[in-house]
Amino acid sequence: MTESMAPADRAKYAAARRAIDFVEDGMRLGLGTGSTAVHMVRALAELVREEGLRVTAAATSRQTAEFAQSLGLEVTEPGEEKWVDLCIDGADEVDADLNLIKGGGGALLMEKVIATSADQVIVIADASKKVARLGGYPLPVEVIPFGWQTTQALIGELLQNLDLDGHQSHRRMQGGKPFLTDQGNFILDLELQRIGAPHQLSLVLNQIPGVVENGLFLDICDTLILGHEDGSVELQDINSGQIRHERLELAQADNLFSDIADG
Ligand code: 5RP
DSSP states (O other): OGGGSOHHHHHHHHHHHHHGGGOOTTOEEEEOOSHHHHHHHHHHHHHHHHHOOOOEEEESSHHHHHHHHHTTOEEOOTTTOSOEEEEEEOOSEEOTTOOEEOOTTSOHHHHHHHHHTEEEEEEEEEGGGBOSSTTSSOEEEEEOSTTHHHHHHHHHHHHHTSSBSOOEEEEOEETTEEOOOTTSOEEEEEEOSOBSOHHHHHHHHTTSTTEEEESEEOSOOSEEEEEOTTSOEEEEETTTOOEEEEOOOHHHHHHHHHHHHTO
């Protein structure tokens, strides 16, 4: 039941569950990565099972592909789908213009490839991810292992000349070893505190030799669904600029949350 779930989890679940309403029969979907995306994949599998929808899914990471397959979803091989109809993914930060920082889970490269191949991108997140200015969350940058220290030094020089409040970076580690992406690359996390000009930063970062991609997702998100701890959601559409608040009845919310609380 709702009480047994962590509040942040309830918020993520509410956003994920609402996003599933956008899925239609026959769609080619892009499935995001992360804890919010896990809720979404589970809700999608439930919908497919209960309503017999036929959808195919391109996954943004090996982890998501394996999870989706374990729930019976049809997952296509990477690159098999040139375009997808709808991509649903999480975010680490989102600003008022629906620009994002992504890559906290290290899947930013595949996430960006699939998001840019989508007719529609829906971002799902708990309300804590909404920020006035991007940059509080460290910006992930995927770099090739060859000469990564040179790439890091070049990034460091570049950052000195940009509108930022921090300039440090470090290579992401996991279990005492360098974190490796699904493509076998490293991640440099950039501690920038505040990003004054995200478009400029994204362009110049991607011109540095050794940089594969950065975690700024600019002008990519069409709809943001923010979940709150009480199970209500906020939908923001980039075209209309409108924000719509929806509140779930407690009974309905309890019903929604019970399936994951039970395991
Ligand atoms: C993974 C991502 C995730 O979408 C992002 O880190 C959000 O994750 P979570 O839903 O667990 O907060 O970009 O690379």
